Amino acid sequence: MRASISKSLPLILFLTGFSWAETIYDVSLDTSPLIGHPAGPFALEFQFNDGSGTGDANNVISISNFSLSGGKLTGPPQANGGASGDLSSLVTMTDSSFFNQYVEAFTPGTLMNFRLQITANVDSGGTPDEFSMSILDNSGSEIPTLGRGASLLIIDINSSNPIPSAFASDTTRSPHAGGFPISLSAPVVTEVGTSVPEPANCCLFGFVMLMLMWLSRNHSQNLTRWAAQKAASPFVTRRSQRLATGDTEP
């Protein structure tokens, strides 16, 4: 029965819509080069685009704890597709459309910080969901960077542990809005852990597990203990990751 339960786990997870973990990152960006630059005012732009092409909404991005040291959000927020919310509290983005975007203008301070939570359900078909971030100048174009599509941060959900890629600005090109090239360091992305599953999913998951346990008369004691531990513990401590600046595309 041990083997049958373990083999059933992926199915159970799928049926309950339960991602084993949401990875949490803290993102920090030195925005002091933007202060007073003639290409401003600036806007922060997030995209979360579906890889399956069908808008399957199998992943969720949450952006919270947003702060601008010495700066402020000037809004209003513009949300397209599966994006909603407000950076002053919480922004949620799902890949319910192919193209999902959140844009909000801001006055830069010295440092931009926010927390990013990202689920990791891998799309079939070979193209992953992708989260990206850029800063727009007053022409609506991105500040040139060394990243694909003028992005500062890209996370492809191509595994259960997606690896972020951060990029510095391209100091050889001026912004579309004019002015001298902007020198932005690559954002610092720190993985801080994973989150618990949603309560509803937790209950559903637990119910299914109990059903399997009831059906199984000879299940392994270790397996039961393992499952109980996962259900009870909110966090799994993981080693932090700090990415070097100037990374090119993976």
Added chain:
Amino acid sequence: MKKAFTCLRFLFISFTFVRFCFPSFVNLLDAGRLRDASDLIVVAQVSNIVDGSGTIYSDPTTSYTGHQQTVSITLLRVLKGSITAESLDVIHFIPDAPSGSQEVEKGQLGIFFLSTLTDTAWAPADQDHFILPARPGAPSNAGSSDALLAELIQVIASTDASSTDRALAIASLRSISDAGVSASLKSVLSSSDPLVFWSAATALFAQADSDALSTVQSRLIQPFTASDAPYTQGLQAALRAESTNPKSLPTLAALLASANQEVRRGSAAAIATAGGPIAVSTLPGLLTDQDSQIQYFAVWGLGRTTNQPDQTPSYPEFQANRDKYILYWQSQFPISCAADVTSQFSVSRSGFRLDLSTGRFVQSVIISGSPASKGPFVLALDNLNSGLFLYRSDGTTSCASPSGSPYVIVSASETWQANGTVVLTLEFTDPTATGITYTPRILGGNANR
């Protein structure tokens, strides 16, 4: 030539009977014909317009209701004929029903083409093309020794003129073979105005200008943008005219891989018309094209080139018996297609990001492996959603099935370094943000793709 403009003939001074035509079918806009038909050509400005009473005008096939209009113009320059007056009146007929002939308005500046009506009155030499655009000042640099051509060349070169004025001037010179006109058209190939650009490009192609074709080759290969699309419908016919210039043939052969159907059709038609070795080497590869017109040009061209009239059908006959002709020519010119070597590689794709500065979705594709097959290698995108285009593709498959897939070159070399990796950045034009899906396929070898 005046007889050619039989549209306007005044049989009675009282203007009670006028023959003319202004249906939606109008006389061809052609500066040469207008010049030949005119007694007087002037650059002038409309100073006054007086509408007369209603009347009925008839010609042998139908009749029209409308009214006369007296247009007073102040002369600025005389391009043909002679006149001492500084102004004159033109008697114009305005039909009640929309007929396609353009009316003039007070203050309008233009080139007027006139025929003598009476000692003191004039009529449009061509009711359908009363006026062509002009610029206020006389041409400073004589783009042409011909006064009329110089005026029109000035309009074309003027970025202050409207798009439609510049396009009209280009259209009027379409059939004029003149070095100044040709130079003027080539100078606007760098224009960002799509109407002006495509008007000039198609006019140059229609004159079998191989330099112009080479200049815009990359733009013809890439998918047309939304701003280009409304102005590219005449490309097929224009490109076909390039068949008369041997220097254009290599470019035409390259354009067979264009992402745009009109370009491929026109190039295929041109090569089929030209015949010769290039037809024999390129047309067989078009027998499997998805477009039936392109298939037809391949059949027709091979039949003409090899002098096999029984295998040179008309288009209706080809449509009725397509398989018969395709199979015959495939048996005459068997071709080998590039092999599918996808299994010898590992293909890893990133997600998509919309680059707001270009408006295109960007994706990275990492191709790695140690293939046993020889290159060159291309990455084809099979079953790419309709309405989407791969930006700066290197061609479209027409041999290695499925055909119609855009492809980019992965490696142009025959050799691939063991465990080597190539990273491609693909850009997609997706105007409606439709989800982008495709199946990657790697083709290897020098055979037809």
Added chain:
Amino acid sequence: MQHRNWLYNQFTLHQQRGRKTVASGCIPNEFFGLLCRTMLITRAMVLLSLAALAAFGQTGDDPCQAYADVKGWIFSFSMQANGTAIDELKTTKYTIQHSGVVNAPIDTVRTESTIRGPNGEVYQAVFQGHSSSHAQVDDRTYYLDFPPAWKLDEVLQGAGGNDAAYDVNPNTFISFQPGLNSSCSSIVTFPDVNYPALYSSLEEKGWETIVEPFQWISAGFFQAGQTSILYGSATALLDWLPANSDPASTPPKITRNLTVSQTYAGGGPIIWNFQWTLEPIPGCGGTKPTITGPSEVWWFNGETPPNYDTEITLQATPASSCEHQWFIEEGDNLAAFSTQSTGPQIDLVSLGASLKQGDVKVRVRRNGVVSDPFPVTVRTPNSLDMLAPAINLKSEKYGYITAINFLILDQFKVRLTKDIPTSESWTSDVVADTSSFPSVSSSWFDRPPEKGGIAFGGIIEENVSGALIANSDPAPLWRPLDSAHKDKVVHWGRMVTVGSQTPGDGVPVQEDIVQLFQDHAEILDLNPANPK
């Protein structure tokens, strides 16, 4: 002494001498046989010639006359008689005498001979004959001019030891009527002296046909002491085609075998095998004609616009005054001869459009020699294609005028390049695209009348206006085409035809929809209207 009667329609053979006698017919010995054969040959040739002459001697309106001529034929045949061996023949002279009418001497010279013995060895005799004699029939004089040489191959076989002698009936003759073209309605019968033949025409005409195969229309046989006439005629037309001519010979020859079976009192049958070999001499016959001229003609559904030939003229070369027979080998539903001509030139008019290049094939026969097929393509306008970007112009009165150009293409998608009349006709009323507007009283419903025009250089230009702003709801407005909206207002169906300015006349090339949007016009649903 054998005499050869030179007749216009018959001749007799005279036995010269021989070592053996036969009951009748040609004696098997060399001399008699040869003599007989000679006479038969000559007579046959003369008969053939005279028959031709007689055929030609019909009324000048009879096309059969064209096929009757005697000039220039080299006529030879061989005979095989199941008789005994013959002696080597010697040079002799023969004359042909027309029985009861006129004697026309003919000189023949035999230069050599080969004799086949009783065991089947081949005997061969070569005759060379030339005659500048003439025949006088009533008040007409016929000059017959043989070519300098003609050859006779004779094969004689013995009767296997039969010593019976064969007497050649001096009056035996064979008359052959040359057959007539099957298209002729009359058959010349012989003998008839009342032919209104024209001497001058005689030498100018070429021998167009020969008859094949010979058929006996009345059987006769050689009878001792009597004149027997054997007639032959044919009902088929024979051409100088590789299948029936000797490809190794130049000019081509036609060789046919004819068997005459003769019975006679006391013996027989004697089987006469005649092998006719006919070959024309250069000048009027034997040279293969070549057709030259335009290889394409146009069809406009009954219209004949200028600049496009709906009728073309073809020539047969090298030039010749001989009779020509023109025919359309393939595609007679696509083109036809506009006149009947037997000369070296003919006019071809279009009836319908080609499905393939050169699917009308014209040939000409001259003296039985047929030209190679001359392919002609019937082109017709078939579809339209846009020429250049459409230009949307502002109009203060109508909101906009959209200028659109079309090229006219034929069925091979090749453009017409010369001026051509065109027209448009409406196939539907003006139809509103929305239920709420426009009102039928608005100017959106004022479309121009159907009209035609000249497509200069094969280019149709049409300007489609919006509606009168002062009387339209919604009001038309102008936008550039790359910013144009797709707000349909009204539309109507249209047919474009080429070849005439009269709406509906000519060849339909496109059925489409004239669509008026609020800010521009388009031509939609471009379906080439292929000629039905």
